[in-house]
Amino acid sequence: GAGVSQSPSNKVTEKGKDVELRCDPISGHTALYWYRQSLGQGLEFLIYFQGNSAPDKSGLPSDRFSAERTGGSVSTLTIQRTQQEDSAVYLCASSLDAGAGGANVLTFGAGSRLTVL
Amino acid sequence: AQSVSQHNHHVILSEAASLELGCNYSYGGTVNLFWYVQYPGQHLQLLLKYFSGDPLVKGIKGFEAEFIKSKFSFNLRKPSVQWSDTAEYFCAVNAFSGYSTLTFGKGTMLLVSP
Numbered sequence: 001g002a003g004v005s006q007s008p009s010n011k012v013t014e015k016g017k018d019v020e021l022r023c024d025p026i027s028g029h030t031a032l033y034w035y036r037q038s039l040g041q042g043l044e045f046l047i048y049f050q051g052n053s054a055p056d057k058s059g060l061p062s063d064r065f066s067a068e069r070t071g072g073s074v075s076t077l078t079i080q081r082t083q084q085e086d087s088a089v090y091l092c093a094s095s096l097d098a099g100a101g102g103a104n105v106l107t108f109g110a111g112s113r114l115t116v117l
Numbered sequence: 118a119q120s121v122s123q124h125n126h127h128v129i130l131s132e133a134a135s136l137e138l139g140c141n142y143s144y145g146g147t148v149n150l151f152w153y154v155q156y157p158g159q160h161l162q163l164l165l166k167y168f169s170g171d172p173l174v175k176g177i178k179g180f181e182a183e184f185i186k187s188k189f190s191f192n193l194r195k196p197s198v199q200w201s202d203t204a205e206y207f208c209a210v211n212a213f214s215g216y217s218t219l220t221f222g223k224g225t226m227l228l229v230s231p
Contacts, residue, residue: 033218040126042223043207056218091161104211105151106219108161 002026004109006092012115013082021077021112025094032075033106034067037089046090049075050097082116089113119144119210123222130198130229138193138225140182140208150191151209151219152182161207167191178202200231 005024013019025032034046045059049069060066064082069075079086089111095104124139142148152164165176172184182193191208208222 035221040223043209043221045218045220048218093161105163105166107163108153110160 004092004094004107006090006109006112008112009110010113010115012117014117015084016081018078018080019082019114021079021090021092021114023075023077023092023094023109025073025075025092026107028096029094029107030072030097031095031104032069033093033095034075034077035091035093037091037111038087043091046077079114082114084116087114087116119148119212119220121208121210121220121222123206123208123225125225126223127226128228130227132200132229132231133197134229136193136195136198136202136227138206138208138227140191140193140222141189142191142208142210142220143189144210144212146212149211150182150184151211152176152180152191152193153207153209153221154204155207155224156204164193164206198227198229200229203227203229 007022031050033048035043037043047054047057047067051072052069064080067077091108091111093106093108095106120143122141150167153161154164155161164180165174165182167174167184175181180195182191184191205224205226207224209219211219
């Protein structure tokens with residue numbers, strides 16, 4: 001597609017429920033990234049994919065968080081047993097490639113705002 | 118691992134004032150540097166980037182940034198701000214070493230009063 005698409009744009013859930021957030025990257029972009037944006041905390045890196053592989057999962061806050069990417073395209077970020085501290089905007093970005101000497105440029109989606117009550 | 122520090126969390130300016138937002142990074146090797154901007158209600162978008170060459174880079178909407186390697190800095194400047202520049206600005210660094218992720222600063226909220 002023309003840009004990075006994320007869904008849902010807003011999600012309100014109850015504590016303890018599971019949520020899935022979806023990201024559809026720009027066509028042809030092999031690298032896909034998930035970040036979390038909280039008020040006053042900037043952007044926190046969660047995980048990135050090169051193709052379907054996730055070389056760096058170091059940013060996932062706990063084992064309640066997982067992500068997958070299939071077909072080198074769409075990615076899903078899953079948060080199990082949500083907690084109130086999970087409330088944030090979850091941003092997805094994609095780039096042509098995560099390598100090439102790191103000289104890649106990320107294009108971001110509009111984000112999924114998660115509110116855990 | 119790389120890290121990024123943005124000195125000001127909030128900046129308030131009047132229109133036509135000059136702007137400089139500080140950004141310092143920590144990483145011993147070669148880096149790529151970026152400034153992203155997030156206008157109210159909009160998604161993050163690239164303002165400018167430095168990969169190599171001239172350390173003074175120009176971006177959209179009259180913004181520029183200067184990479185000073187000896188100071189590990191990449192400050193963002195604009196000679197005369199406009200009300201429409203009200204936004205949050207994020208500095209980011211990417212280590213020039215194989216596969217690497219973009220590390221962001223905590224952001225600076227700029228409010229320009231008309």
